Amino acid sequence: MTYLDHAATTPMLPEAVEAFTAALGEVGNPSSLHASGRRARRVVEEARERIAAALGARPSEIVFTAGGTEADNLAIKGLFWARRGADPRRTRILAGAAEHHAVLDAAHWLAVHERAEVTLLDVDAVGRVRPETLAAALADQADQAALVTVMWANNEVGTVQPIAELAAVAAEHGVPFHTDAVQAVGQLPVDFAASGVDALTVTGHKLGGPLGVGALLLGRDLRLTPLLHGGGQERDVRSGTLDAPGIVAFAVAVEAAVKSRSERTAALAELRDDLIRRVVELVPDAVLNGDPVDRLPGNAHFSFPGCEGDALLMLLDARGIECSTGSACSAGVAQPSHVLLAMGADEERARGSLRFSLGHTSTAADVDELIGALGPVVERARRAGEGWRS
Amino acid sequence: MTVSARMRVLAAMSGGVDSAVAAARAVAAGHDVTGVHLALARDPASHRTGARGCCTKEDARDARRAADVLGIPFYVWDLAERFHDDVIDDFVAEYAAGRTPNPCLRCNEKIKFTAVLDRALALGFDAVVTGHHARLSVADGVPTLRRSVDEAKDQSYVLAVLTREQLAHSMFPLGDSTKTQVRAEAAARGLAVAEKPDSHDICFIADGDTAGFLRRELGSRPGSVVDSVTGDVLGEHDGAYAYTVGQRRGLRLGRPAADGRPRYVLDIQPVSGTVTVGPAEALDADLVDAGRPVWTDGVARDGELRCAVQVRAHGGRVPAVVTATPDGVVARLETPVRGVAAGQALVLYDGDRVLGSATITATRPVPAAGPLAEVTA
Numbered sequence: 001m002t003y004l005d006h007a008a009t010t011p012m013l014p015e016a017v018e019a020f021t022a023a024l025g026e027v028g029n030p031s032s033l034h035a036s037g038r039r040a041r042r043v044v045e046e047a048r049e050r051i052a053a054a055l056g057a058r059p060s061e062i063v064f065t066a067g068g069t070e071a072d073n074l075a076i077k078g079l080f081w082a083r084r085g086a087d088p089r090r091t092r093i094l095a096g097a098a099e100h101h102a103v104l105d106a107a108h109w110l111a112v113h114e115r116a117e118v119t120l121l122d123v124d125a126v127g128r129v130r131p132e133t134l135a136a137a138l139a140d141q142a143d144q145a146a147l148v149t150v151m152w153a154n155n156e157v158g159t160v161q162p163i164a165e166l167a168a169v170a171a172e173h174g175v176p177f178h179t180d181a182v183q184a185v186g187q188l189p190v191d192f193a194a195s196g197v198d199a200l201t202v203t204g205h206k207l208g209g210p211l212g213v214g215a216l217l218l219g220r221d222l223r224l225t226p227l228l229h230g231g232g233q234e235r236d237v238r239s240g241t242l243d244a245p246g247i248v249a250f251a252v253a254v255e256a257a258v259k260s261r262s263e264r265t266a267a268l269a270e271l272r273d274d275l276i277r278r279v280v281e282l283v284p285d286a287v288l289n290g291d292p293v294d295r296l297p298g299n300a301h302f303s304f305p306g307c308e309g310d311a312l313l314m315l316l317d318a319r320g321i322e323c324s325t326g327s328a329c330s331a332g333v334a335q336p337s338h339v340l341l342a343m344g345a346d347e348e349r350a351r352g353s354l355r356f357s358l359g360h361t362s363t364a365a366d367v368d369e370l371i372g373a374l375g376p377v378v379e380r381a382r383r384a385g386e387g388w389r390s
Numbered sequence: 391m392t393v394s395a396r397m398r399v400l401a402a403m404s405g406g407v408d409s410a411v412a413a414a415r416a417v418a419a420g421h422d423v424t425g426v427h428l429a430l431a432r433d434p435a436s437h438r439t440g441a442r443g444c445c446t447k448e449d450a451r452d453a454r455r456a457a458d459v460l461g462i463p464f465y466v467w468d469l470a471e472r473f474h475d476d477v478i479d480d481f482v483a484e485y486a487a488g489r490t491p492n493p494c495l496r497c498n499e500k501i502k503f504t505a506v507l508d509r510a511l512a513l514g515f516d517a518v519v520t521g522h523h524a525r526l527s528v529a530d531g532v533p534t535l536r537r538s539v540d541e542a543k544d545q546s547y548v549l550a551v552l553t554r555e556q557l558a559h560s561m562f563p564l565g566d567s568t569k570t571q572v573r574a575e576a577a578a579r580g581l582a583v584a585e586k587p588d589s590h591d592i593c594f595i596a597d598g599d600t601a602g603f604l605r606r607e608l609g610s611r612p613g614s615v616v617d618s619v620t621g622d623v624l625g626e627h628d629g630a631y632a633y634t635v636g637q638r639r640g641l642r643l644g645r646p647a648a649d650g651r652p653r654y655v656l657d658i659q660p661v662s663g664t665v666t667v668g669p670a671e672a673l674d675a676d677l678v679d680a681g682r683p684v685w686t687d688g689v690a691r692d693g694e695l696r697c698a699v700q701v702r703a704h705g706g707r708v709p710a711v712v713t714a715t716p717d718g719v720v721a722r723l724e725t726p727v728r729g730v731a732a733g734q735a736l737v738l739y740d741g742d743r744v745l746g747s748a749t750i751t752a753t754r755p756v757p758a759a760g761p762l763a764e765v766t767a
Contacts, residue, residue, distance in 0.1 A: 311513060314465055318424070335468075384512035 002321040002369040006298055006359025007155055007183060013208035013253050013360070020210055020249035030242040031231060040244045047251035054258040055202070055217065056191030063216045063234045064247055068182040068203035071216040072102040074227055074238065075178040075199045076149060080110055081225035083146040083176070092141055094119045094175075096129045096150040096161070097342035103149055103180055104338075120342075121150065126291040127159040127343050134169045142173035149177070152184035152200075156326045156339040156355060157290030158299025160188060167196035176222060182206050182214070186257030187265055187296050192217050199224075202254070204246065208360060209253030213246035257360075264360060269297035272358050275367045276300050282371060283378050289340060289353060298358035301326075303340070303349040307381035312354050315377040321370055324355045397516040398422045399561060402502055403456060403464070405449030407583045408521030408564060410456035411572045414579050415563035416519045417460050423519070425457035425464040428506065430473040430497075430593065452583050459580055467509075469501055476500035478594055482607045485631040488660035489733025492703060493592055495548040498522075503556040510559075517559045524549050525565030526557060533557035535686050537742040540568040547703050550737040550747035554688030601632040613663020615643060618656055618672055630663045636673055636729020643667070654729070674726035680736040680748035681718040690716060691746075698739045699723065701730045701750065707739055719748050 003011075012020070028040030045059070052059040065071045076093065083090045093107045097120040110116035119137055121129045129150050138145060148170045153160045163179055170177035178199040184190050186207035192200055199222065203214035218224060218237070230239030279302060280286055287303040304312060309325035316323060326337040336350035356370065401413035403425045416423045427450045450466060457464035477497050484491035507518045523538035524546040533554060538544040552560070564572055569588075576584035595603045608631055615625040625643045627633070633641075637655040653667040678701065685691060691714040698707035699721050709724040721736060730753045738745040 310465065310467075311509075314424075314463075315513065317463060380512070380514055384509050 002366045003361070004321065004323045004356040004358065004366060004370060006362070007206070007296075007355065007357035008324055009205045009211065010208060010359040011361050012205075012210060012249070013256050015256055016209050016249040016253040019252040020245050023245035023248045026244070028244070030244055031233060040242075044242050044244050044247050047247045050251040051202075051215065051254050054254050055185065055200075056193045056195075057217050058220065060235070061192065061217050061220055063218050063238050064242060065214050065216055065238060066212055066240075066243070067205075067214040068100075068180065068201050069102040070227075071201040071203070071214050072100070072178075072180055073106045074216050074224070075201060075218075076103060076106040076147070077110060077227060078224035078237070079147040079176055079178065079199065079222070080114070080116060082223045085225065086223070089144050090146040091115060092117045092119060092144045093146055094121055094134065094137055094141070094148045096121050096123060098123045098127050098129075098154055098156075098339040099149065099151055100155055100180055100182075103151070107149075116146070117144070123342050125344055127154050127157045127289075127339060128291065128294075129161055129166060131162055131165040131169050134166055138169065138173045138175065142175060145173065145175040147176045147178055150179060152179045152181035152190065153188060153296050154290065154339060155183050156337055156353075157301045157343070158183075158295035158357075159290040160184070160294045160296065163197065164195050167198075170198075171196060176219075183296055185254065186261060187298065189261070190258075198222055204250040204253060207253050207257040209250040210246050213243055213250045215250075260360075265297040268358055268360075268362065271362060271364065271367060272298055272300055274364070275356060275358070275370065278367065278371045279374065282375050286378075287349065289343070289345070296357075298362070300356045300358075301353065302356075303345070303353045304378055304381070305349070305352060306385070307352045307378060308384065309351055309353050311381040311384050312352075312377060315380055316370075316373060319373045319377070321373055324357070326353055326355055396420050396422060398514060399424075399517045399519045400506070400510040400513075400515045401425045401462070401519045402506060403427050403453035404521070404589075405452035405456075405583065405586075406521065406589060407573060407576045407581070407586050408523070408569075410453070410460075410521070410581050410583050411576050411579070412519055412521035412561075412563045413456065413462065414460055414575070414581070416561060417462060419563075421519075423460070423462045424515070425453065425460070425462050426506070427453040427464070427466045428473075428501065429466050429468045429470055430477075430501070432470045432474060452586065456581050456583060459582075467506065469505060472505050473497070473501055473594075476505075481592075482604065484733050485604050486608055486660060487733075488630065488658040490634050490731035491733045492548065492735060493594075494703070495551050495735055498548055499551045503552050503560065507556060507559055517561050519561040519563060521564055522549055522562045523564050523569070524562050526560060526562045528558050531558050532687050533560075535744040536565065537739070537744075538565050543569045546739075546744050547700055547735065547737050550686065550744045551684055551735060552686075553684055554686065557686065601629075604631040605629055611663055613665060615641065615665045615667055617653070618666050618668030619649075624653070624667065627663075627665060630658050630660060630665050633658055633665050635731040641667060670728065673728040673730075675728075675730045675753035676723045676726045677754035678721040678723065678727075678730055678736055678750055679718065679752040679754070680721070680750045683714065683717075683719055683746055683748040685746040686744050690714075692716065695738075695745075697745055698741075700737045700739065701727055702734050712738060718751070 028036035030041040030044045048059045048062045051062055093116055095107050107118045111118050121133050123129055150166050152163050167177045176198040179197045180201045182203045185202045198219045200217040205211040224237055226237050228239045233239050285305050289301045313325055336347045340350035399416050399421045401423050403409045454464050477493050481491050481493045510518050522545045523543040525536040527534050537546045573584050591598045610628045612628050613630050614623045617624050633655045635655050654673055656668045656672050657666040694713050699710045700707045710721045713720045732750050734750050735747045736750050737747045
């Protein structure tokens with residue numbers, strides 16, 4: 001099996017599995033006052049400190065969640081409600097047009113149910129939000145702005161955003177800035193304090209930790225309305241019994257991924273560049289989407305003219321090669337990627353796209369397997385055509 | 391089912407028990423099977439309860455779970471746009487034109503055995519397998535399509551529209567089994583859909599209210615209900631599409647017919663909106679005209695042939711003499727059939743073997759029916 005879908009989820013690191021399984025056998029609610037509770041709490045607090053240290057944050061700035069989607073929703077809705085509560089004029093959410101659905105749909109929900117106004121920030125042809133786009137949008141809307149949210153790196157096409165510059169523009173106008181960094185942590189240097197962002201989403205399973213655990217890094221002076229009410233855990237921002245085993249394993253993975261990042265991603269980028277070069281050699285009209293240089297080290301995202309992405313995926317799957325068409329909805333129905341459409345691609349290019357994402361277990365043999373299979377697969381998918389839907 | 395060679399087959403899995411067992415049989419026969427669920431509804435988020443159709447998320451999940459149990463790959467193909475254009479729009483347009491379409495037949499013709507089959511063949515599959523109840527064998531590229539052994543579940547009528555080429559790349563593994571046997575086999579194979587109720591409704595009309603659906607699609611189109619015998623206007627309606635030839639109930643007549651006998655819809659005139667009603671015997675037709683003939687074995691007939699014909703999905707066959715030309719057929723029925731509706735398929739059988747089909751364009755009643763002789767659809 002050739003696994004080229006690390007951006008969807010990547011195998012857990014052995015040290016994270018070890019920490020996870022060891023913690024599963026321990027009893028103790030971190031909120032309990034007795035010895036077992038204190039022990040569990042200590043484990044969680046140590047994990048918090050390790051994550052904070054690895055990401056340039058203070059321990060008190062880590063709010064544990066059940067993953068990236070929850071952290072994004074908490075940031076978008078929580079900041080919106082808190083900022084509007086403080087000043088009713090602040091009803092506008094400024095979001096990148098190529099954000100993940102966890103961000104876009106949360107903003108859309110607020111627009112429908114809470115009368116939020118959403119400004120989608122245009123992206124350029126490689127999927128980047130230019131700082132001047134944000135500056136222009138804020139120039140006449142700053143006093144109505146509840147928050148700005150732009151992802152650190154795009155999950156589909158891999159383009160890295162100029163986050164520090166964007167955060168500086170938002171800061172100039174005194175508007176909180178959130179970034180979804182689930183693809184970035186462990187792949188790019190991410191320093192919460194140095195970046196100037198006010199809130200940052202990170203999740204475990206994209207960097208070698210377990211599924212179902214993540215965090216929102218949240219500046220200490222930022223007020224945020226909670227989504228989950230209950231026991232008042234996590235600064236009263238996110239109630240719910242803390243998932244001690246998940247959190248420990250998450251911390252181990254964050255620490256390991258950040259520590260190995262420089263060396264690992266250099267090799268990864270080399271492997272990825274090899275993949276890109278060979279794909280284009282094999283299929284000369286394949287179009288590399290996203291920024292050719294400033295992209296996630298494991299990401300290779302193409303459009304194959306005349307093909308449907310889901311046909312390519314199915315044919316590769318039958319040959320033991322696993323990749324993605326981008327974002328799939330829960331029903332498994334392939335939609336043309338909103339990311340590519342936002343980048344100005346037509347629907348045909350958006351439907352004919354495929355993402356290969358490499359990770360910490362990828363080898364040169366994986367690339368060889370893909371290259372060995374891709375030629376006939378593209379040929380066949382092309383024969384099946386793209387017009388079959390209508 | 392006997393299998394001569396291992397084939398790559400695509401199993402269309404609706405989430406129901408029939409398609410699950412059909413896929414299971416293809417696997418058991420040694421084929422390399424891939425399951426696909428066809429997403430036909432524009433909004434797959436609809437999560438209906440109670441009513442059964444083909445398009446819900448729950449059905450997609452049932453199909454996926456069946457594929458898991460069978461250990462085959464599974465994908466969802468989005469055909470919502472095409473289904474809307476080729477089946478739903480056609481359904482509405484046919485009713486608007488005063489005809490009575492069969493959307494399942496159209497779906498087989500345009501979606502399952504055109505869009506899906508064409509794509510499957512292009513992607514390297516040899517055939518599409520479905521859970522239809524009909525017997526199909528192919529020898530030297532020539533298909534033989536027969537009625538299911540389960541007469542109550544037979545679906546040869548809605549498959550008779552398929553061409554030789556389409557059938558030559560199809561597999562219907564259930565034709566030799568009764569529904570009871572299929573359910574028992576599903577249970578024995580551990581398929582959770584074994585007890586799932588049959589679907590009866592038109593899948594895109596969730597509440598089963600076809601007239602309401604057509605009213606939403608076509609709007610109000612008032613017209614009169616006219617007595618065929620006296621020419622009296624018996625009532626008004628707000629859409630002739632709510633009526634089907636042969637219909638008796640829900641005519642909303644302002645007053646009973648002079649002779650006190652029940653009235654049936656005899657004819658629908660789409661432009662004027664006039665719905666003609668009359669006595670039951672006026673529904674009797676012994677001549678049926680039909681166009682767009684499709685011959686199952688690919689051999690176009692020309693001239694007369696004796697066979698049996700079926701004029702609606704759930705109806706008996708009657709002996710007939712059929713005169714075939716390249717453009718259409720005329721069937722002279724040995725015994726008149728009541729309530730034949732234009733738009734339905736005329737399917738020709740030799741015993742239990744399907745010879746072909748054509749789309750009914752007009753019926754001519756028994757000449758003795760007097761003034762009704764001029765009523766044509």
